[in-house]
Each structure stands twice: as structure tokens, then as C-alpha cells.
Amino acid sequence: MFCDAYNKSLTQAAAAERELTPALQQHLFTCESCRTAFAEEQSLFTAIDSSLHTVANPEIPATLIPRIHVALNNMPVSESNLSKWTSTGALIAAALVLFITLNLKDRKFQNSTENVNDQASTQVSVSRSGHSFPPHAESVERVPSRKTSAIHPHTAPVAMTANLPEVLLAPGQRETTERFVQAMRNEQFRDELLAKKGSKEAVLEALAMKPIKIEPLAPVSSTGD
């Protein structure tokens, strides 16, 4: 057993196999108990090292390398990893370019449609004051959120395409709106419509639709009363 004052430093010195400081040497010279304990500690580490050496240095079996050669020979010559990675990378790059191109094209189309839509809706709102609305045109609201994921049962199919605004429609106006959106996709028609923007009647006639009444949705009671 080491003396308390030297316990830590003597244990560490034995574990680290480092030379003793003069102070520790002096203490071991004078203290027999520490000297014995230190000798025991050293023999413990010698035993550990000796066993460790046996454990860590076994003879390498002569069969090992021939076994590996056999295993390597039995491996199929597969496509090398390098070319596999290169071809995968090329495929991903091509897909990315295609995606970006399509996306840009779609946005361009969407922007031009939006411009026409905005102008057309201005025309429609202008026409509200002078017309009496048909009974089936109950309420229509244009939902500003363009990236909403919830799809309302009255949402037109055209609005299901992710890039178009979502539109809530009265049951009777679905067909008209679809026709309107289809017509807007025709570039020539759009140009003609823009040319007629001065005359609200001409716009409505070209669209073959009745004026739309735009008003906020009435709050619905959650209790269903």
C-alpha cells in the first residue's frame, strides 16, 4: 500500500512506465511499504504486458493469403466503382438539368398567364357594377395562397396543378372556369383578349362567360347550425 501523499504519482508512474522523479525515488528509498507496493505494481504491469504481447502477436496462419487469393479470384469482375460513380453522377446531373429546364418553362408560362389573369379579372370586376348576376353565380373567392396543399371539394381540376392559384368555385361555374383557363393557354387568344381590354363586353364575349361576382366567403358555424 502506498503512502497517501505518493499514491497517485507512484501508481501513474508504474502505469505509464516512466522514470521516477528524484522526489519519488527519495521517498521509495526511505519508505519500505511504498517500495514493496511499487514493486508489486510493476510486476502487475509486467504480467499484463507479457500476456498482452501473447494475445496481440499470434502466428499468422499460412492459409490466410491463399484463402484471400481464392476469394478474389471468385469475385466477378463487376463494373468498376469509379465508372459506376461517374455514370450515376452523369444521370443525376442530366435529371437535374431536365428538371430545372421544365421548371423554368413552366414558370415563364405561369407568369404570362398570371398577367393575363390579372388584366382579365380587372375587366370582370369593372363589369360587376353594370350587370345583374345570374342566380347560379353564388359566390366565388380567389384564394391568395398559391402553395396551399389542402384541396377543397369545389376546387377546379385546373387548380390542382401545383403552380396555379387555387380557386373556389360555385358548383355551376366549374365548366366555364375550365374553359377560361384552357383559353388562356392559347397564346393567340391571349393576345386578342389583351387587345380588347378596353371593352368589357368584348372581353366577356370572347371568354363566352357571364360576369363573376367576387365576394368574401360567409363564415360557417362549426356546430353545423
Added chain:
Amino acid sequence: MQELILIEPGSTAPKLGKTEWTREAEHAAIRSEFEERLADSSGLAFRVARGVLKNDADAEDVAQESLIRAFRKFARLRDRNRFRAWLVRISFRLALDRLRSSKCRELREAEWMREQERSRPANSQASREFQQHLERAMEELPEKLRLALLLSAMEGHSLEEIAVLLSVPVGTVKSRIFFARKQLAEKLRCFVTLTTNR
């Protein structure tokens, strides 16, 4: 090992496309480079596995598997000088996985006992017992400490080489070895007293 292709008389070239030729050539080059390292590294993989598994047959299986895995991914290894470090990690991981498969554990230990009897008949009973205790104590060491200690006990590994193999600074290697030895000493102290008292 060089691979040769037999061309039949009358035929101008074997039926291989350009890409296949390239692939074959790439494979041959990789294999040749890999085999240059095989003699040097197979022993390392075996010893690391043996240090964990305590059984020659299992260690040989693990060493083979490690080297086959290493070969499969050899082309992806950017710095080929890191091959031995990479192999040590693969081998150590695979050996630990195999050790953890509890089904084989008992069989392995029984085999190990028989092997000990065969290989060291001159060893004293006390020494064999101490070695068993040491190997059990090593199993309880944290993985990082165990691998550092194992590599340090292997012939021909300086602290600097271990640091390269483990991709850590020399100071870290020193401290891992120190703490590993200290923990082993704590666990084995009573056995040394017992064996010396006998």
C-alpha cells in the same frame, strides 16, 4: 497476379467491347495494386481480429472478409497510404460484430480453451488463468482504448504509427494506452496477488 486472355487462332480479338476492355484493365490495375499491399496488411487484419475474438479460425474468417470488403472499395480510397488504417477499422468493426453474435460465443470460448491447451503446454496453470482474466478484462474496455492497447502490443508498432492508424494525435494514443493499462491493472490486481501467493 497477372491475368491473361487466350485469343483463339483465326479470331482477331476477343468478344469484348471497348467499355468491357476498359473495365477489365481497371480491375486488373486495382487488383495488382491491392495485392502489393496484401502480404503486408493481411497479418495486421488477422491480428486485430484475433485480439478481439481470441480464436484463430474466427479471426481468419474476419481477416478474409475485411480484405475482401477493402478490395471492393479500394478504388474509392483516395489516399492509398491510409489503406492500413482503413483496414484496421474494418477488421476491428467486423470482429466486434462477430463477437457480439451470442450464438457463437460459447463455442468460441470452448475452442479457445482447447487451443490454449494445445499451443502452450509448457505454460503454467496460473499464467493461463491470468491470460484468460486479461482477455475478459480487455473485452470490458471501451473500444477506443482496446484498439489502441492492442495495436501498441503488436510487434513493430510505434506510437507514431498507431497515431497514423487511428487518425489521432500521438498524445491521444499515449493517453488511451495509459488509461487502458490502468483499467486493466485495476481489474487484474487481485489475480496477480492470487497467482503470486500460490
